[in-house]
Amino acid sequence: xxxxxxxxxxxxxxxxxxxxxxxxxxxxxxxxxxxxxxxxxxxxxxxxxxxxxxxxxxxxxxxxxxxxxxxxxxxxxxxxxxxxxxxxxxxxxxxxxxxxxxxxxxxxxxxxxxxxxxxxxxxxxxxxxxxxxxxxxxxxxxxxxxxxxxxxxxxxxxxxxxxxxxxxxxxxxxxxxxxxxxxxxxxxxxxxxxxxxxxxxxxxxxxxxxxxxxxxxxxxxxxxxxxxxxxxxxxxxxxxxxxxxxxxxxxxxxxxxxxxxxxxxxxxxxxxxxxxxxxxxxxxxxxxxxxxxxxxxxxxxxxxxxxxxxxxxxxxxxxxxxxxxxxxxxxxxxxxxxx
Amino acid sequence: xxxxxxxxxxxxxxxxxxxxxxxxxxxxxxxxxxxxxxxxxxxxxxxxxxxxxxxxxxxxxxxxxxxxxxxxxxxxxxxxxxxxxxxxxxxxxxxxxxxxxxxxxxxxxxxxxxxxxxxxxxxxxxxxxxxxxxxxxxxxxxxxxxxxxxxxxxxxxxxxxxxxxxxxxxxxxxxxxxxxxxxxxxxxxxxxxxxxxxxxxxxxxxxxxxxxxxxxxxxxxxxxxxxxxxxxxxxxxxxxxxxxxxxxxxxxxxxxxxxxxxxxxxxxxxxxxxxxxxxxxxxxxxxxxxxxxxxxxxxxxxxxxxxxxxxxxxxxxxxxxxxxxxxxxxxxxxxxxxx
DNA sequence: CTGAAAGCGCTAACAG
DNA sequence: CTGTTAGCGCTTTCAG
Numbered sequence: 001x002x003x004x005x006x007x008x009x010x011x012x013x014x015x016x017x018x019x020x021x022x023x024x025x026x027x028x029x030x031x032x033x034x035x036x037x038x039x040x041x042x043x044x045x046x047x048x049x050x051x052x053x054x055x056x057x058x059x060x061x062x063x064x065x066x067x068x069x070x071x072x073x074x075x076x077x078x079x080x081x082x083x084x085x086x087x088x089x090x091x092x093x094x095x096x097x098x099x100x101x102x103x104x105x106x107x108x109x110x111x112x113x114x115x116x117x118x119x120x121x122x123x124x125x126x127x128x129x130x131x132x133x134x135x136x137x138x139x140x141x142x143x144x145x146x147x148x149x150x151x152x153x154x155x156x157x158x159x160x161x162x163x164x165x166x167x168x169x170x171x172x173x174x175x176x177x178x179x180x181x182x183x184x185x186x187x188x189x190x191x192x193x194x195x196x197x198x199x200x201x202x203x204x205x206x207x208x209x210x211x212x213x214x215x216x217x218x219x220x221x222x223x224x225x226x227x228x229x230x231x232x233x234x235x236x237x238x239x240x241x242x243x244x245x246x247x248x249x250x251x252x253x254x255x256x257x258x259x260x261x262x263x264x265x266x267x268x269x270x271x272x273x274x275x276x277x278x279x280x281x282x283x284x285x286x287x288x289x290x291x292x293x294x295x296x297x298x299x300x301x302x303x304x305x306x307x308x309x310x311x312x313x314x315x316x317x318x319x320x321x322x323x324x325x326x327x328x329x330x331x332x333x334x335x336x337x338x339x
Numbered sequence: 340x341x342x343x344x345x346x347x348x349x350x351x352x353x354x355x356x357x358x359x360x361x362x363x364x365x366x367x368x369x370x371x372x373x374x375x376x377x378x379x380x381x382x383x384x385x386x387x388x389x390x391x392x393x394x395x396x397x398x399x400x401x402x403x404x405x406x407x408x409x410x411x412x413x414x415x416x417x418x419x420x421x422x423x424x425x426x427x428x429x430x431x432x433x434x435x436x437x438x439x440x441x442x443x444x445x446x447x448x449x450x451x452x453x454x455x456x457x458x459x460x461x462x463x464x465x466x467x468x469x470x471x472x473x474x475x476x477x478x479x480x481x482x483x484x485x486x487x488x489x490x491x492x493x494x495x496x497x498x499x500x501x502x503x504x505x506x507x508x509x510x511x512x513x514x515x516x517x518x519x520x521x522x523x524x525x526x527x528x529x530x531x532x533x534x535x536x537x538x539x540x541x542x543x544x545x546x547x548x549x550x551x552x553x554x555x556x557x558x559x560x561x562x563x564x565x566x567x568x569x570x571x572x573x574x575x576x577x578x579x580x581x582x583x584x585x586x587x588x589x590x591x592x593x594x595x596x597x598x599x600x601x602x603x604x605x606x607x608x609x610x611x612x613x614x615x616x617x618x619x620x621x622x623x624x625x626x627x628x629x630x631x632x633x634x635x636x637x638x639x640x641x642x643x644x645x646x647x648x649x650x651x652x653x654x655x656x657x658x659x660x661x662x663x664x665x666x667x668x669x670x671x672x673x674x675x676x677x678x
Numbered sequence: 679c680t681g682a683a684a685g686c687g688c689t690a691a692c693a694g
Numbered sequence: 695c696t697g698t699t700a701g702c703g704c705t706t707t708c709a710g
Contacts, residue, residue: 055464060703125394
């Protein structure tokens with residue numbers, strides 16, 4: 001069942017040079033857009049290129065120029081397993097879309113946790129000009145060390161600020177959460193609870209900070225906190241604990257929609273109404289928000305934009321252009337019927 | 340804000356040869372696992388490689404061997420826009436996972452519909468050893484022509500069987516649908532309606548065929564058909580039309596979960612119950628199935644497996660090994676409370 | 679502004 | 695089994 005592949009020798013730079021009646025060096029200059037070539041000659045060469053349907057050979061080009069024109073997108077295997085996470089998928093999409101407009105090619109590599117050296121070697125083996133590292137919401141900068149020998153841009157801020165040297169772009173979790181909470185306040189709520197995620201994840205920490213900032217700015221109580229693990233079940237349990245405290249609660253900010261989903265159940269089973277008794281805001285704007293009853297007010301993150309920005313920052317770094325070490329993208333509050 | 344990158348000349352094959360006291364050719368042989376090298380020499384060389392932390396340069400290797408060790412994953416831009424589609428995301432995941440175990444590297448390219456030639460040129464420019472083409476459930480084989488000069492494997496069967504030469508792997512829609520319908524029959528249903536998708540999409544056609552096969556095998560009526568466009572709204576409308584026919588209906592097979600969702604509404608609004616009056620089965624096993632009331636019985640597709648298989652088939656083709664031109668993956672019926 | 683010459687790092691016959 | 699010898703196709707000084 002194997003098929004033949006006509007190995008019709010692709011035209012080389014040399015062939016173009018011959019047809020155009022110039023030297024290979026000149027063709028190379030034209031191909032690379034060198035400014036010092038007569039318009040006339042440039043035209044002749046371009047015509048020859050078109051006629052021959054010439055496409056430069058990347059390998060040869062890289063070898064000679066010592067540049068690969070490739071950037072890697074590193075995805076830890078654990079993240080890949082949950083690849084269907086729309087947030088992550090959108091990041092990849094953004095990266096790919098931005099890169100499509102550049103000279104760079106996207107190399108997706110799944111780094112196995114079992115054999116992280118394989119990836120390290122690949123990255124350091126001169127196979128790529130730079131790398132993008134995304135790790136499922138978690139800010140894992142374990143590749144940060146490579147940052148000193150290869151331009152790397154991370155998706156998500158590092159957990160510790162000690163990483164005072166890695167470049168990253170992240171969603172502005174603090175401001176997004178502050179906005180969500182302020183929305184609750186604007187709706188007249190005064191006893192606003194928080195169900196947040198693990199404090200060993202940047203998203204968990206930052207979203208708590210935003211909530212607290214908003215509350216403090218209005219002189220409101222910040223003691224209504226419970227922790228979950230971003231799963232629906234944990235959200236339900238956290239909400240129950242909150243309700244059991246027996247203190248008044250008229251607003252809830254759950255730091256992701258999944259936990260908000262769980263909280264919905266707990267609120268409803270306690271006989272309370274949404275948003276009548278308790279107004280709730282989520283975070284992530286995933287599918288749950290739309291299908292929930294009532295539809296959930298939530299914080300939308302610019303996931304595609306995150307990917308695009310990462311790619312953009314990396315390309316600039318590779319080009320040696322100055323770029324901010326940290327880029328924070330704004331979120332958008334999507335107001336629906338739960339508030 | 341730019342940072343320095345120590346351009347510590349990566350060790351070359353030559354350096355390894357020197358350290359090991361052999362020729363470059365021998366080192367090359369060891370690196371490429373040639374069988375004709377003394378165990379002793381192999382060891383010495385490997386030690387030198389380890390000591391120097393040598394990593395072969397891909398560009399040089401490709402240039403000399405005329406192989407790129409790269410396979411492209413082509414994603415039409417329209418598909419990329421809906422990248423968050425979990426089915427598609429899983430395919431990418433599968434591809435990446437399988438490739439991670441091979442010598443191949445994954446190049447993701449988004450092909451713009453506006454400029455399809457850019458992609459064609461890239462593929463034909465000797466930049467990749469093979470390509471994987473996925474187009475959102477649609478069986479678009481517009482790159483089929485390239486198949487004669489580059490190994491290509493498609494995800495999803497082509498719409499027309501005229502494409503009697505392209506290699507593809509697909510989910511076995513016919514058998515999946517037949518199974519879904521037989522399940523309804525086994526549950527004692529005899530008046531089984533169908534809401535299917537556009538007949539210009541392989542999935543739309545094949546799922547109808549499976550339903551019909553099951554019904555005919557049991558001598559049941561196959562006239563209860565209505566068409567939708569895979570959207571929830573179209574499913575709702577189709578169901579209403581079905582109900583308006585005024586004939587008995589005790590089972591429904593909707594060819595995707597989204598349309599099943601719409602059908603749910605129509606059934607419920609008509610005062611009927613699920614599965615009491617009408618048992619329903621969907622297809623896709625997307626998130627709707629789980630959150631629906633009652634949870635939806637549906638057909639699960641091996642999306643990750645699809646990606647893995649595509650990669651596997653492509654790698655074999657590149658290696659010149661014989662492979663089936665078409666590979667159909669089995670589906671699995673997930674039985675929940677709607678039947 | 680353009681050509682000539684010298685490799686980039688590695689593989690691949692071909693000898694030995 | 696191992697070394698020698700040529701390049702793979704392109705970029706890049708360095709002259710002219």
